[in-house]
Amino acid sequence: MPAELLNPHQLPISPRRAGAGTDGLDEVTLERHDRLSRIRRGELGTIHSWELVTAVDGPGTRLTIFFSGCPLRCLYCHNPDTIEAKDGQDVPLDHLVQKIRRYESVFRATRGGITLSGGEVLQQPKLAARLLKAAKHMVVHTAIDTSGFLGANVTDQMMGDIDLVLLDVKAGDEETYHRVTGQRLQPTIDFGDRLSAHGVEIWGRFVLVPGLTDAWDNVENVADIMARWSSLSRVEVLPFHQMGRDKWEALGRRYELEDTQPPSAELLERVRDQFRARGLTVY
Ligand code: SF4
Numbered sequence: 001m002p003a004e005l006l007n008p009h010q011l012p013i014s015p016r017r018a019g020a021g022t023d024g025l026d027e028v029t030l031e032r033h034d035r036l037s038r039i040r041r042g043e044l045g046t047i048h049s050w051e052l053v054t055a056v057d058g059p060g061t062r063l064t065i066f067f068s069g070c071p072l073r074c075l076y077c078h079n080p081d082t083i084e085a086k087d088g089q090d091v092p093l094d095h096l097v098q099k100i101r102r103y104e105s106v107f108r109a110t111r112g113g114i115t116l117s118g119g120e121v122l123q124q125p126k127l128a129a130r131l132l133k134a135a136k137h138m139v140v141h142t143a144i145d146t147s148g149f150l151g152a153n154v155t156d157q158m159m160g161d162i163d164l165v166l167l168d169v170k171a172g173d174e175e176t177y178h179r180v181t182g183q184r185l186q187p188t189i190d191f192g193d194r195l196s197a198h199g200v201e202i203w204g205r206f207v208l209v210p211g212l213t214d215a216w217d218n219v220e221n222v223a224d225i226m227a228r229w230s231s232l233s234r235v236e237v238l239p240f241h242q243m244g245r246d247k248w249e250a251l252g253r254r255y256e257l258e259d260t261q262p263p264s265a266e267l268l269e270r271v272r273d274q275f276r277a278r279g280l281t282v283y
Pocket residue numbers: 070071072073074076077078079080082083118119120147
């Protein structure tokens with residue numbers, strides 16, 4: 001999602017907010033054992049919402065499906081209501097496939113496709129794999145939007161069904177990454193290396209948060225990590241915003257970035273220049 005573009009609601013593009021809900025997707029209620037075995041087979045997923053968007057989440061018009069559940073705890077999370085898997089709704093695979101089919105002609109006309117986002121899509125790898133395969137059967141472009149922390153869940157076979165990965169590199173060293181997310185950076189680097197070796201296109205993403213991720217050395221490290229991926233075609237530097245704040249409040253959770261301001265235009269440009277210095281295409 002290039003920062004210069006506008007989303008359908010004409011708001012400046014910055015870290016994505018999940019869709020409004022699961023309207024049009026039928027939630028199902030199943031007996032526990034049946035539910036778990038269907039989840040294991042990828043026939044059932046825990047979904048937060050879906051949204052039809054243009055000029056964000058990949059090329060063309062996208063059907064973005066937000067999966068529920070995430071192993072990270074980003075301080076700036078703009079979709080904290082997607083973090084807990086239990087807060088999602090059970091939606092069968094075939095309902096999601098029907099939804100993709102319904103928009104096939106839109107995808108064809110706009111060179112768009114589907115984007116699996118979250119939460120963390122790779123926390124439900126079986127469902128993701130089956131959805132991606134179904135989309136490829138329809139010759140629909142596929143993207144996943146991920147932190148890469150669970151990249152090891154992507155099999156080589158599944159990788160063959162992914163056209164584009166929107167890969168968030170949230171910080172450039174383990175210490176900062178842990179402060180921002182509560183998790184480790186290395187799995188993201190390993191996943192990017194694998195994608196690159198397989199020639200899967202990557203759009204690298206970096207959320208610029210004043211006082212948290214804006215240190216010169218941190219940005220240098222993120223830029224170095226992205227620059228080593230030969231299949232990386234663009235970098236999107238996403239300015240931090242406060243649009244997720246109301247969600248944290250609604251969830252009754254402490255929001256540590258309450259007093260943090262969005263980055264200035266100068267800071268944004270300085271950081272973009274750090275990426276450009278490596279010959280990367282930056283938005
Ligand atoms: S990766 Fe971070 S920003 Fe994305 S849903 Fe998880 S906690 Fe939120």
